[in-house]
Amino acid sequence: MTAPVTTRSARAEAALAALETVRDPELDEPITSLGFVVSCAVSAAGDAQVRLRLPTYFCAPNFAYLMVADAYDAVSALPGVRRAEVVLEDHFASDVINDGVAAQAGFVQTFDGEAVSELHGLRADFLRKAVMAGTDQVCRPLLAAGKDPAALLAMTLGELPPSRALDRLRGRRADLGLPAGDDAALVIDPVTGERVTADAMPLHLRKARLTRVSIEANSGICRGMLRHRYNNTLGEGETPPPDDSGEH
Amino acid sequence: MYEKNGEKYFVVDSHMHFWDASPENWVQGAEQYAKGWIECFHAYQSLGPAETHQSIEEFQKVSEEQLMREEFDEGHVDVAILQSTYLREWYKDGFNTAAQNGHLVEQHPDKFIVNCRFDPRDGDAGMREFEAEVEKWHPKGIKLYTAEWNGDSRGFKLSDPECYRFLERAQELGIKNVHVHKGPTIWPLDKDAFDVSDIDHCATDFPDLNFIIEHVGLPRIEDFCFMATQEPNVYAGLSVVIGGLMHARPYFFNKVMGELLFWVGEDKMTFGSDYGIWEPKWQIEGFVDWEMPDREEYAEFPKLGVAGKKKILGLNAAALYGIEVPAEYQLPAEAGTPGAHEVLGEGSPQPVAGA
Numbered sequence: 001m002t003a004p005v006t007t008r009s010a011r012a013e014a015a016l017a018a019l020e021t022v023r024d025p026e027l028d029e030p031i032t033s034l035g036f037v038v039s040c041a042v043s044a045a046g047d048a049q050v051r052l053r054l055p056t057y058f059c060a061p062n063f064a065y066l067m068v069a070d071a072y073d074a075v076s077a078l079p080g081v082r083r084a085e086v087v088l089e090d091h092f093a094s095d096v097i098n099d100g101v102a103a104q105a106g107f108v109q110t111f112d113g114e115a116v117s118e119l120h121g122l123r124a125d126f127l128r129k130a131v132m133a134g135t136d137q138v139c140r141p142l143l144a145a146g147k148d149p150a151a152l153l154a155m156t157l158g159e160l161p162p163s164r165a166l167d168r169l170r171g172r173r174a175d176l177g178l179p180a181g182d183d184a185a186l187v188i189d190p191v192t193g194e195r196v197t198a199d200a201m202p203l204h205l206r207k208a209r210l211t212r213v214s215i216e217a218n219s220g221i222c223r224g225m226l227r228h229r230y231n232n233t234l235g236e237g238e239t240p241p242p243d244d245s246g247e248h
Numbered sequence: 249m250y251e252k253n254g255e256k257y258f259v260v261d262s263h264m265h266f267w268d269a270s271p272e273n274w275v276q277g278a279e280q281y282a283k284g285w286i287e288c289f290h291a292y293q294s295l296g297p298a299e300t301h302q303s304i305e306e307f308q309k310v311s312e313e314q315l316m317r318e319e320f321d322e323g324h325v326d327v328a329i330l331q332s333t334y335l336r337e338w339y340k341d342g343f344n345t346a347a348q349n350g351h352l353v354e355q356h357p358d359k360f361i362v363n364c365r366f367d368p369r370d371g372d373a374g375m376r377e378f379e380a381e382v383e384k385w386h387p388k389g390i391k392l393y394t395a396e397w398n399g400d401s402r403g404f405k406l407s408d409p410e411c412y413r414f415l416e417r418a419q420e421l422g423i424k425n426v427h428v429h430k431g432p433t434i435w436p437l438d439k440d441a442f443d444v445s446d447i448d449h450c451a452t453d454f455p456d457l458n459f460i461i462e463h464v465g466l467p468r469i470e471d472f473c474f475m476a477t478q479e480p481n482v483y484a485g486l487s488v489v490i491g492g493l494m495h496a497r498p499y500f501f502n503k504v505m506g507e508l509l510f511w512v513g514e515d516k517m518t519f520g521s522d523y524g525i526w527e528p529k530w531q532i533e534g535f536v537d538w539e540m541p542d543r544e545e546y547a548e549f550p551k552l553g554v555a556g557k558k559k560i561l562g563l564n565a566a567a568l569y570g571i572e573v574p575a576e577y578q579l580p581a582e583a584g585t586p587g588a589h590e591v592l593g594e595g596s597p598q599p600v601a602g603a
Contacts, residue, residue: 056284060432061432122439144544206510221467225292
């Protein structure tokens with residue numbers, strides 16, 4: 001694959017790389033590959049300017065806020081950046097979110113009277129869903145290769161061959177403070193971190209599969225709507241999903 | 249009705265609309281929301297076949313003549329259930345009110361059923377309005393949109409005490425079916441507005457009401473499915489699943505249908521075109537032609553046969569609404585594919601429902 005010719009500066013490259021660490025919490029994918037980054041520039045003086053877009057005018061404001069705030073934090077933390085501005089465009093709460101993030105006001109203060117807590121709980125809920133989906137991603141090939149579900153019970157993460165899916169699962173588990181090392185159990189309850197029991201295993205694996213289908217189907221719908229909304233113009237760092245054509 | 253390969257399908261479009269989102273109907277000062285809302289719907293339409301796409305102007309408001317043609321003359325639908333969504337904060341005369349919908353029922357009483365709605369935040373005045381509309385239209389069903397804005401409020405939960413008061417009254421007035429549609433906002437905003445646990449409580453507390461979860465709880469299919477296996481009176485409304493995935497994302501359509509057939513089962517799934525977003529014609533024809541691919545990755549999913557398709561396209565909704573189905577469209581005997589509560593069997597750690 002040849003890389004497209006780009007005139008992005010090294011500073012902007014660094015900012016874009018920082019934005020790749022920011023995920024849509026619902027879809028568990030980077031905002032860059034989803035096409036949510038309209039532009040990303042950093043001046044010689046260190047002023048960063050990021051513009052974001054979403055699939056609809058009415059995307060959930062709590063997730064929108066998290067993405068804008070996370071983008072702000074990621075770009076602000078870069079050594080060459082002295083000031084960052086992140087602007088969400090074309091959203092019903094654009095002004096509120098942009099002002100709140102710029103002032104580093106937090107969610108409750110930003111949506112004064114409309115929220116009672118910050119978004120840590122929401123984020124954790126969706127990390128748990130990502131752990132479930134990630135469990136299916138790493139277990140499905142084992143099951144397809146003939147492993148018995150009961151055999152997965154005794155396995156640890158360290159016994160799996162290296163893969164991006166495994167790295168991702170470890171990352172999400174670590175974000176939640178759950179065991180993620182080589183000696184950690186492969187299949188755990190994403191709330192307690194406990195190894196799943198034999199009785200609970202069949203249902204757990206089915207839930208993992210369903211959670212992954214749900215997230216991936218939503219991602220497909222969101223990408224389709226974004227494409228329509230912005231006339232097929234690609235975002236910075238946007239990549240088509242691996243199975244966009246329909247089959248794995 | 250639709251006929252294919254000698255099989256006759258009675259079609260109930262259990263979730264469709266006759267809306268007016270034209271600029272003339274936008275509330276002054278709230279134009280950006282009225283515009284954003286209909287543009288969002290229009291983006292969904294882009295997930296259907298290209299030859300069915302409309303300009304935004306046409307999409308904002310179709311004529312009665314066009315609706316009749318696309319639903320019945322071309323669209324194979326026998327009975328269409330008009331859902332009412334008011335959104336009066338954004339649309340002067342409402343987005344599609346029972347009165348607007350009722351006009352169609354008066355013109356074509358054999359073709360339409362109109363569902364009413366309530367907003368628990370409207371208090372006693374809202375209750376009186378609801379009662380009057382039920383008295384006028386005699387609906388068997390209602391539609392609740394939990395993310396509707398109302399003054400400073402960005403939404404409600406079905407489990408709110410005030411909502412229970414309305415549901416109790418609805419039941420007294422003869423309502424049997426509650427269609428629920430989740431949206432992106434609710435109070436408080438830090439919670440997941442798409443969460444379906446409030447419906448879970450309601451379904452337990454109102455065992456004689458049926459809850460049809462439109463768009464199968466999208467984007468929370470997993471939460472919806474876990475709930476639906478536990479609640480015998482919860483149904484999967486397939487609007488958006490067929491319209492939004494079958495053409496645009498056939499691979500995920502297979503998977504989502506497989507999951508729904510597994511967790512919910514074909515006896516509790518209902519077709520809805522979501523017209524005016526998508527026309528029923530291509531959805532019904534494609535759905536009848538659709539088969540789960542015969543490949544290893546789909547092997548765990550139940551298959552869907554002709555009998556199941558007949559149930560989903562019309563017979564299930566006909567049973568919920570007491571619609572008379574001519575003998576030639578009925579199934580000769582009970583046959584079908586079991587849902588999760590039967591597949592998981594004994595020893596399942598989840599409470600089982602249904603059978």
